[in-house]
Amino acid sequence: MFEEFRNPEKAKTLLEAIHRITRHPCHIMEICGGQTHALARFRIEPLLPKEIQLIHGPGCPVCVTPVPIIDAAIQLALKKEIIFTSFGDMLRVPGSKNDLLHAKAQGADVRMIYSPLDALRIASENPEREVVFFGIGFETTAPIHALSILQAHRKKIRNFSVLTSLFTVPQAISTIAQDKECSVNGILAAGHVCAVTGISEYEELAKCLKLSISITGFEPLDLLFGIYTCISQLENQEYTVQNAYKRIVAPNGNPKARQEIEDVFEICNREWRGMGNIQNSGYQIRQKYEQYDALKRFNIKTDNKKETTPCQAGEIMKGKIAPIQCKQFGKCCTPEHPLGAPMVSSEGACAAYYRYNF
Numbered sequence: 438m439f440e441e442f443r444n445p446e447k448a449k450t451l452l453e454a455i456h457r458i459t460r461h462p463c464h465i466m467e468i469c470g471g472q473t474h475a476l477a478r479f480r481i482e483p484l485l486p487k488e489i490q491l492i493h494g495p496g497c498p499v500c501v502t503p504v505p506i507i508d509a510a511i512q513l514a515l516k517k518e519i520i521f522t523s524f525g526d527m528l529r530v531p532g533s534k535n536d537l538l539h540a541k542a543q544g545a546d547v548r549m550i551y552s553p554l555d556a557l558r559i560a561s562e563n564p565e566r567e568v569v570f571f572g573i574g575f576e577t578t579a580p581i582h583a584l585s586i587l588q589a590h591r592k593k594i595r596n597f598s599v600l601t602s603l604f605t606v607p608q609a610i611s612t613i614a615q616d617k618e619c620s621v622n623g624i625l626a627a628g629h630v631c632a633v634t635g636i637s638e639y640e641e642l643a644k645c646l647k648l649s650i651s652i653t654g655f656e657p658l659d660l661l662f663g664i665y666t667c668i669s670q671l672e673n674q675e676y677t678v679q680n681a682y683k684r685i686v687a688p689n690g691n692p693k694a695r696q697e698i699e700d701v702f703e704i705c706n707r708e709w710r711g712m713g714n715i716q717n718s719g720y721q722i723r724q725k726y727e728q729y730d731a732l733k734r735f736n737i738k739t740d741n742k743k744e745t746t747p748c749q750a751g752e753i754m755k756g757k758i759a760p761i762q763c764k765q766f767g768k769c770c771t772p773e774h775p776l777g778a779p780m781v782s783s784e785g786a787c788a789a790y791y792r793y794n795f
């Protein structure tokens with residue numbers, strides 16, 4: 438199914454074109470962890486001209502979920518009445534003291550699921566228990582989270598709630614691009630995010646921050662075409678958005694999905710792990726649906742105390758260092774014994790470097 442987008446001859450042609458047009462040094466950030474893994478897996482970076490430096494962005498929802506939210510998840514999971522449901526990746530992400538797997542070992546009813554709709558099913562099968570879903574993600578997964586709340590409301594499932602840790606990407610790009618220690622001038626935007634949101638916010642970013650943005654997919658030819666269109670803009674000093682993923686991304690995104698998000702969530706400030714508080718960079722549940730907000734329902738307060746950890750995830754997600762520049766990489770920090778979320782997550786940059794032996 439993916440072979441069409443992994444064709445070696447077409448890849449060679451695109452690589453030759455990239456080499457032909459690249460004249461100046463540039464730093465291109467791929468936003469999504471899925472792109473980071475694909476670039477590492479298919480060994481694309483070593484094939485690029487030496488002028489191009491790829492840096493890894495903050496687009497891994499597991500990595501950016503902050504410690505106070507992990508601690509809140511553990512607090513909820515340890516309540517006897519609660520069945521706590523979560524994507525598998527979140528179970529091993531360290532909070533301030535331990536992780537959800539540790540809570541499970543202490544007797545918490547923590548269940549791994551693949552979709553919030555699974556959590557909804559568990560809630561309807563267990564009316565005597567409370568079911569909490571750990572809702573992490575970006576604009577890509579926000580519609581399915583919204584749908585689970587709308588369905589719970591419609592079906593009158595009253596024992597279901599969501600601990601939300603939902604982020605929006607453009608504000609993070611803006612923060613990174615304005616950080617004087619970051620040197621990003623090109624962006625490979627995440628195609629699946631833009632498939633929901635459309636591209637207008639990115640057009641604003643490109644213009645205001647003088648960024649050359651290409652909306653890109655996840656297969657080798659998608660990534661190479663994204664890099665080609667990004668370099669082509671940079672070399673011509675054009676600060677616009679090129680849609681290099683037209684088979685998936687429509688200019689105005691997915692209006693139905695956007696409407697579901699709009700119905701259930703409102704924009705809020707969000708704490709990003711390692712990056713601090715970014716204004717208007719997240720979704721929170723609207724007052725109309727607050728009965729489905731796990732923090733309110735169980736009166737859990739999140740505590741924004743400063744993290745003390747040798748993990749340099751924040752520096753990695755802002756593109757300031759590469760995973761192998763972290764002193765812990767491959768020594769104290771491995772996938773078996775992770776010190777930070779980027780080594781746990783299947784989309785984390787540290788896990789990509791470790792797995793593909795960079």
Ligand code: SF4
Pocket residue numbers: 747748749750753760763764765766767770771775776777778779780781787
């Ligand atoms: S290698 Fe480990 S400690 Fe270092 S930044 Fe990555 S996750 Fe954190």
